Amino acid sequence: MSSASTALRTSQPVRRRAFKRRWVPSWTTLIICQLGILFLALGLWYVLVRINVLPKYVFGQPILVFLQIWEWMRTGEILVHLWITLSETALSFVLGTLAGAIAGLWLGLNPFPATLFDPYIKALNAMPRVIMGPIFLVWFGLGIWSKVALGVTLVFCVVFFNVFQGVREVNPVILANARMLGANSRQLLKTVYIPSATSWVFSSLHTSVGMAFVGAVVGEYLGSARGMGYLILQAESVFNIDAVFAGMIVLTIFALLLDIGVTVAERRLLSWRAA
Secondary structure (H helix, E strand, O other): OHHHHHHHHHHHHHHHHHOOOOOOOOHHHHHHHHHHHHHHHHHHHHHHHHOOOOOHHHHOOHHHHHHHHHHHHHHOHHHHHHHHHHHHHHHHHHHHHHHHHHHHHHHHHOHHHHHHHHHHHHHHHHOOHHHHHHHHHHHHOOOHHHHHHHHHHHHHHHHHHHHHHHHHOOOHHHHHHHHHOOOOHHHHHHHHHHHHHHHHHHHHHHHHHHHHHHHHHHHHHHOOOOOHHHHHHHHHHOOOHHHHHHHHHHHHHHHHHHHHHHHHHHHHHOOOOOO
16 A cells, blocks of 8 residues: 555655647747857858958858948948838739739639639649749839739739639638528628638748749849849849848848738738637
8 A cells, every 4th residue: 555655655756747838939038049059040151251261252251241231221222222122022012912812712712714724723723823923024114013914923822723722722611601691792702712822821821922022033033224133133243242141131121021022911901710
């Protein structure tokens, strides 16, 4: 009897440890750790270039890269180029998202058109759409709309397939219950299909932000007179690798800011969704 009670007492701490909650870092700790990784990477970059493990003419010099960004900001040279690229990105993102969401919702709710257009949609998705950049330059010229057209084609497919899948993945039990309660087609669309598709839309928007930036920068790279892609191309033409890295860093910072904006909008609009 005593041995059984002893075994029971020794097993209790094990159970307590098994059910002990895992440590979850606070936001402050998380941000400090993330900044630590960033500074560690920058420090490693500086040291490897300094001791000539990484060639300066290929990997640039971190100090000169950030001095180049500061010079652009001080003179205001970068502002015009950045405004053009951000405008192209925003237009590509909005137009591509709207077109992809509407097309995905319509085809998801209508099986016959979905079957009819299926091979063409798959062909559009399989095609490397970046190669359409020169075609859009011929059609729309060197202005902003050739870059927007390229960005829309990249964003459209990402959003379309997510919305299409979201409509198809509606829980049939929820759909049957709504119909039993007398919901008509408009009510089903508003209360069942659109909420289901919205979750899928926001899951694709983080990728779509990057695709919109790719469309804008690649279009500027192929042919333009202004924009961050043009600025990077000019730096490449004179072998100024520090300016190339500076342009890439600026684009990355603004892409992250747009992604944060999408995250904030997602949390506000999808507050009803379980964590």
